[in-house]
Amino acid sequence: xxxxxxxxxxxxxxxxxxxxxxxxxxxxxxxxxxxxxxxxxxxxxxxxxxxxxxxxxxxxxxxxxxxxxxxxxxxxxxxxxxxxxxxxxxxxxxxxxxxxxxxxxxxxxxxxxxxxxxxxxxxxxxxxxxxxxxxxxxxxxxxxxxxxxxxxxxxxxxxxxxxxxxxxxxxxxxxxxxxxxxxxxxxxxxxxxxxxxxxxxxxxxxxxxxxxxxxxxxxxxxxxxxxxxxxxxxxxxxxxxxxxxxxxxxxxxxxxxxxxxxxxxxxxxxxxxxxxxxxxxxxxxxxxxxxxxxxxxxxxxxxxxxxxxxxxxxxxxxxxxxxxxxxxxxxxxxxxxxxxxxxxxxxxxxxxxxxxxxxxx
Amino acid sequence: xxxxxxxxxxxxxxxxxxxxxxxxxxxxxxxxxxxxxxxxxxxxxxxxxxxxxxxxxxxxxxxxxxxxxxxxxxxxxxxxxxxxxxxxxxxxxxxxxxxxxxxxxxxxxxxxxxxxxxxxxxxxxxxxxxxxxxxxxxxxxxxxxxxxxxxxxxxxxxxxxxxxxxxxxxxxxxxxxxxxxxxxxxxxxxxxxxxxxxxxxxxxxxxxxxxxxxxxxxxxxxxxxxxxxxxxxxxxxxxxxxxxxxxxxxxxxxxxxxxxxxxxxxxxxxxxxxxxxxxxxxxxxxxxxxxxxxxxxxxxxxxxxxxxxxxxxxxxxxxxxxxxxxxxxxxxxxxxxxxxxxxxxxxxxxxxxxxxxxxxx
Numbered sequence: 001x002x003x004x005x006x007x008x009x010x011x012x013x014x015x016x017x018x019x020x021x022x023x024x025x026x027x028x029x030x031x032x033x034x035x036x037x038x039x040x041x042x043x044x045x046x047x048x049x050x051x052x053x054x055x056x057x058x059x060x061x062x063x064x065x066x067x068x069x070x071x072x073x074x075x076x077x078x079x080x081x082x083x084x085x086x087x088x089x090x091x092x093x094x095x096x097x098x099x100x101x102x103x104x105x106x107x108x109x110x111x112x113x114x115x116x117x118x119x120x121x122x123x124x125x126x127x128x129x130x131x132x133x134x135x136x137x138x139x140x141x142x143x144x145x146x147x148x149x150x151x152x153x154x155x156x157x158x159x160x161x162x163x164x165x166x167x168x169x170x171x172x173x174x175x176x177x178x179x180x181x182x183x184x185x186x187x188x189x190x191x192x193x194x195x196x197x198x199x200x201x202x203x204x205x206x207x208x209x210x211x212x213x214x215x216x217x218x219x220x221x222x223x224x225x226x227x228x229x230x231x232x233x234x235x236x237x238x239x240x241x242x243x244x245x246x247x248x249x250x251x252x253x254x255x256x257x258x259x260x261x262x263x264x265x266x267x268x269x270x271x272x273x274x275x276x277x278x279x280x281x282x283x284x285x286x287x288x289x290x291x292x293x294x295x296x297x298x299x300x301x302x303x304x305x306x307x308x309x310x311x312x313x314x315x316x317x318x319x320x321x322x323x324x325x326x327x328x329x330x331x332x333x334x335x336x337x338x339x340x341x342x343x344x345x346x347x348x349x350x351x352x353x354x355x356x357x358x359x360x361x
Numbered sequence: 362x363x364x365x366x367x368x369x370x371x372x373x374x375x376x377x378x379x380x381x382x383x384x385x386x387x388x389x390x391x392x393x394x395x396x397x398x399x400x401x402x403x404x405x406x407x408x409x410x411x412x413x414x415x416x417x418x419x420x421x422x423x424x425x426x427x428x429x430x431x432x433x434x435x436x437x438x439x440x441x442x443x444x445x446x447x448x449x450x451x452x453x454x455x456x457x458x459x460x461x462x463x464x465x466x467x468x469x470x471x472x473x474x475x476x477x478x479x480x481x482x483x484x485x486x487x488x489x490x491x492x493x494x495x496x497x498x499x500x501x502x503x504x505x506x507x508x509x510x511x512x513x514x515x516x517x518x519x520x521x522x523x524x525x526x527x528x529x530x531x532x533x534x535x536x537x538x539x540x541x542x543x544x545x546x547x548x549x550x551x552x553x554x555x556x557x558x559x560x561x562x563x564x565x566x567x568x569x570x571x572x573x574x575x576x577x578x579x580x581x582x583x584x585x586x587x588x589x590x591x592x593x594x595x596x597x598x599x600x601x602x603x604x605x606x607x608x609x610x611x612x613x614x615x616x617x618x619x620x621x622x623x624x625x626x627x628x629x630x631x632x633x634x635x636x637x638x639x640x641x642x643x644x645x646x647x648x649x650x651x652x653x654x655x656x657x658x659x660x661x662x663x664x665x666x667x668x669x670x671x672x673x674x675x676x677x678x679x680x681x682x683x684x685x686x687x688x689x690x691x692x693x694x695x696x697x698x699x700x701x702x703x704x705x706x707x708x709x710x711x712x713x714x715x716x717x718x719x720x721x722x
Contacts, residue, residue, distance in 0.1 A: 050629075169565055170565070171565055171567070173568070200562065200564075203561075203564050204531070204532055206583075206587065207534070207535065207587065207591060208630060210626040210629050211586050211587055214590075214615075217614070217618065218579040218583065222562050222576060225567070225572050226567065226568065229571050229575075230568060230569075249614050249617060250611075250614045250618075252614070253578070260651070261574055264414070264683060265414060265574065267412075268412050268569050269569060290621070293621065301666070305659075322625060
């Protein structure tokens, strides 16, 4: 991030984590929820019982705000460390209130209140303060009725580009959740999906952080499979999924596998009229981070196997420990045209609310 | 399977499912276990609450034994339908007692008794009856002490080539299970791993069979990651894993991912001294079925991305519904040398107890 390119980098960064602390949300919380935090010291469920990758936990050590607050808590510091030196055109905020309100178990009213407070805080503190920043609607998706109300409440904000759903113990393709997709579609919001808890197979946690971090894409595969085979995109043809922070190099395998299974077992999912890989290419996009180090040849082989170079979007994942810089994360030597797609064109084509940017150049 | 090749196909088929019914095991079961089946009508836990891919459940409809028994129950019929027309050199039996004794919850003594009875039945009914057939030692791996005893009891049978572990809710890399690997290594037995239950993320079952069947390789990825990062192969340097019925096309992704994670997070697993992909190439082999339809170019790209064409072994997965025939499952036009590796050389190099076959040609 130290060097600046001579020519301007047009970047839509599809994954930036701003972070709220409970005290930030208090002004936006009503009673009784507020006093459970101030008086009863309520905490969300905790997770990540592992070694941490850095002294700042899962964040870059140097991203901690100078006043001691956690990384991602302060707009000015984010501008100074990320947005200004890189020269972002757009940064899409994906939040960090661990776990997501949508992942909370029990007491959904509290999850709903937290999601609303978070959205108001996000708009006031970030979206309305920096024209480059766009946001994600947080909801308590376990309770689709309340989630729909929250989408109605803030979803038409011009800088809210997606509804955020965690990848965790809920299979969002189930019809129970479809009202959320209906509301999102109505507001020209896409769905951003981001893993939350580690992939827990059969109730067993991996023994080490390195295991769960390796396996994050398998949780993404699980939900991609679920969404496609449950016919969500047949029912909501304008809906798209941004798969966030899971990378994309697992997709050649999954697309080939799903196509084969569709050929063999389509009797089970008669609502699905097209090859899964076609549905994926039309309805999904994948953020790049964490990019494995690849040669240009290896990278292009993956693009070829995915059958498209228009469903991948660059993301830094700032301020996480394994942040990718747009200046050195991609393999050297990629064609300029492809880089434009990865850095901005694909994201612009993906989000209806970034449509106005399409005309700019 | 109808056509026979002009030149003899030398085939080591690394995944054939012979099937026991409880009544087959009764002569090998002691009391009180026997009478729980005969008198109390005890059943193992059931699974697969989905549509079935064929009228014979997960088996080929035409593989049902003419006398009405389920597919895989009868040696003569297997010889007639599979071994003779294809002309197998070797078939490795991987069993079908659903679920595996190692996957049973509670009452491990019964699981242990069933595993022992199964092994005796397997030796008497299959291994000692057809020189082409080799077998897998079944154990109740939840109870490593009993499992080690069973390996001691039947592991030195010259036709037992591996110890079978299910891929399910147990993470076999945990030190608790290492006595099993120590015993296997001592008997020149490899470890065969085969998924058992569907991949269940966070306790949630996929909604459809097509989802869980698509996701089977993610359960394989989970256990490969666990075994490598927990240092099993550093501790047992002669141990190898045959990953059965999960295919191999997911491995390019996983190897690249694991190498990257090892680079970033190796402080967490200091016992691991080499790149995960090197460990995998040295200590694992993958059976082919279910092969996705691929062109030669696509197939060779996957081999190239795995960095080896010596860690994949052909399997038919007879008598399952998605059986692969050695005559048409591989992409057309593969080099003869590669086909020899896939059909027999790689399996011969993998199993110490197939060493005597290496000299034959």
